[in-house]
Amino acid sequence: MSSSSNEPPAQTFTGWVAHDATNPLTYTTFTPKPFTETDIEIRVTHCGICGTDVHTLRSGWGPTDYPCVVGHEIIGIVERVGAAVPTLHSSPASASIRIGDRVGVGAQSMSCLRPDCEACADGQESYCARITGTYNGRYADQSKSYGGFASRWRGPAHFVFQIPDALPSAEAAPLLCGGVTVYAPLRKYGAGAGKTVGVVGIGGLGHLGILFARALGADRVVAISRSSSKRADALQGLGADAFIATGEEKGWAKTHSRSIDILLCTVSGPGMPLGQYLRLLKRDGTFVQVGAPEEALPPLMAFSLIQKSVKVTGSNIGSPEDIRQMLRLAAEKRVLPWIQKRPMDDVNAALKDMHDGRARYRYVLENGDAQAKL
Structure with missing residues (x-):
């Protein structure tokens, strides 16, 4: 036909x-x-x-x-x-x-x-x-x-x-x-049983990141946003287990250090605190950038990678x-x-x-x- x-x-x-x-x-x-x-x-x-x-x-x-x-x-x-x-x-x-x-x-x-x-x-x-x-x-x-x-x-x-x-x-x-943009790296880097997934940015991509991390069977999902305005959506609606408001919680990077296996970053702002995000990763953890800002990403200190053998990568659709x-x-x-x-x-x-x-x-x-x- x-x-x-x-x-x-x-x-x-x-x-x-x-x-x-x-x-x-x-x-x-x-x-x-x-x-x-x-x-x-x-x-x-x-x-x-x-x-x-x-x-x-x-x-x-x-x-x-x-x-x-x-x-x-x-x-x-x-x-x-x-x-x-x-x-x-x-x-x-x-x-x-x-x-x-x-x-x-x-x-x-x-x-x-x-x-x-x-x-x-x-x-x-x-x-x-x-x-x-x-x-x-x-x-x-x-x-x-x-x-x-x-x-x-x-x-x-x-x-x-x-x-x-x-x-x-x-x-x-x-x-x-939007769905496959977050699903593909979550699956590739092993989101599932025994893993904690963090999602930076609770928007079009980020809310899907939380949903797919849950669907893939992650033990724990942490929603990360600048303010607490989306806390209820993340915890009660989307099923996240914890919420970090980076603009309101003093010392958040130290408090939650070495707690996340896979950190999916959906934000596209050039001023994002990249070094502090990396502090959240466990040893051998993976930071995946899927948001695509028009400007360059922030600079990164080498020790942010060296001290815990973390990986910084990106993923395309x-x-x-x-x-x-x-x-x-x-x-x-x-x-x-x-x-x-x-x-x-x-x-x-x-x-x-x-x-x-x-x-x-x-x-x-x-x-x-x-x-x-x-």
Whole structure:
């Protein structure tokens, strides 16, 4: 089955397009990549708003390739399937995708997929040197990638994922980027029985970090924030075992020294007390940076690493296999982000609220009233 109709693929889509770094998004047409035999086309029902969207729209990490349509926490219904998709050997999950299925797309829409690429051959496509982001990227044919703040999305089936029935569409959307961004390093560095996990920053990523640390079976989860304003959310709502308010608790780094095995840092402020965070780690502990500030990280004294043999590392989104495993765990353990639904046509106001830190803890855009039933 290669198409939902006998009509050729549409030449243009409609969506909320950014034309520069300062003006609001405008609802207009844009030209998606050419439809190929290995592509999927979906009708977008939901799309989460990620911090990456804000950085990209304002060219915070570098010049954005305008015009740009952001959004890479996409949920939708398959309406077109390329003829080669059912026989793809490189993408086991896509073999079962059919028209009418509910699927998701995360932050990556392509890599080189070459057998001589170490990252792709190892199933770590998110570390491929020729990665294509779901938006603000270029495919091999130099066509642009466009995201999910739109009516439709088109792209390679290798990076499209079946959504388990147990996950509602609005709650599933933030899992495709935010969820896997915290899940992948937690799993990689051994969050589970016998381990204490700390999560710095209780926001869109941080609240998911707490939820997945619990789902992975960590013995103890410590929420860390500058103020105590989110203490009740962290302890009573999200299931953290302890809370550290770094801006209110005098001597917090000394008090809680050598108490955490894995410290997941989701904040993106350049003035974060990195050296004090490292004091929290046990011997051989691991600090993982997943927040991505536009400025440089604070300086670090060598003895912060040497004295306890700690590791400072980072983690980038997640591979297709990470996403599949994460979705299965989320469905099994009922890992559901805390979301606030907003109409897609309210996107400009929602982006401002996101930038101002008003989300508790993730905004999800919806395309029309009918989609709320999914």
